[in-house]
Amino acid sequence: MIVTLIVICEVGFWVLLVGGLALRYLARMPRAGLAVLLCEPLLEIVLFVVTAIDLKNGAQPDWKHGLAAVYIGFSVGLGHRTIKWADARFAHRFAGGPPPVRPPKYGMARAVHEWQVAAHWVLAAAVALALLQGAVWYVGGDGDISSLRGWQQTMLLVIVINLVIAGSYTLFPKRAPAGAAASDERPLSKL
Template identity: 80%
Template sequence: MIVGLIVACEVAFWALLAAGLSFRYLLRMPRVGLALLLCEPLLEVVLFTVTAIDLKNGAEPDWKHGLAAVYIGFTVGLGHSTIRWADARFAHRFAGGPPPVRPPKYGTARAVHEWKVAGRWTLAAVVALALLQSAVWYIGTDGDISSVRAWQQRMLWVIGINLVIAGSYTLFPKREKVSQREWALQRDREES
């Protein structure tokens, strides 16, 4: 039941997003579109409530309950940026908006971008960790919490991987390739 609800929440997320953006840009009803977009968090509330009720009714905690917590965490951490991403593309395609801003490719600007991305992923993982820890406390010592602990370890890996990626862009910034001629001119300027 929990996995089906997670799938339904994901489908509903994209359906609400498409409906909200369609009302906002195609039908020129921005308030209705905004109302639909503001319904997105209700999906997570429903998933959280059903998961808590399932555990309260004596369900043995397993990977599905952990997946529900992770899904909620990722929606909290990444949902807003996903909506902004889709909004920029939808506005450009259907409402004559400016082209979406592409992330920077080189140097400090790219490192800052990667740290922001890592921050969103870290927020998602921390929210998931908090929900998973709440589940551990809720279950108590009577139940088997090994699957919940396994999800917590995965979330720590998510944080670690994102910090390594962002750190690599800071320590080893990607530089724009320079042609041989430009390199020779730059070298001559530095020597003189």
């Protein structure tokens, strides 16, 4: 049941996203579009409540409960960024908006961009870690929490990988090829 609900939440996320953007740009109803987009956090709340009820009713915590926590964490850490990304492309394609800003390719501007990306991934993993720890405490010593601990280790690995990637761009910045225009370093988008 939990996996089905996670799939429903993911499909619901994209349906609400496309629906909200369609209302905003195609139907020229920005308030209605915003209202639809603001319904997206309700999906995570429903998933959180159902998962807590499932555990409360005596279900043994397993990979599905961990996946629910990870899904919620990633929705919190990356959801807003995904919405802004889709909004910029939708506005450009259907409403004559400016082309989306591409991330910088070279130098410290690229390093700053990579740290911003890493911050979102670290936030996502940290929220997932907190939810997983909450589930561990919720279950207590009565249940097998090894699958939840396994998900926590995976989230720590996600954090480390993102910090290593961002750090590599800082320590070894990619240089522009000789003869490349200085205009290749575009201003950072505020995602």
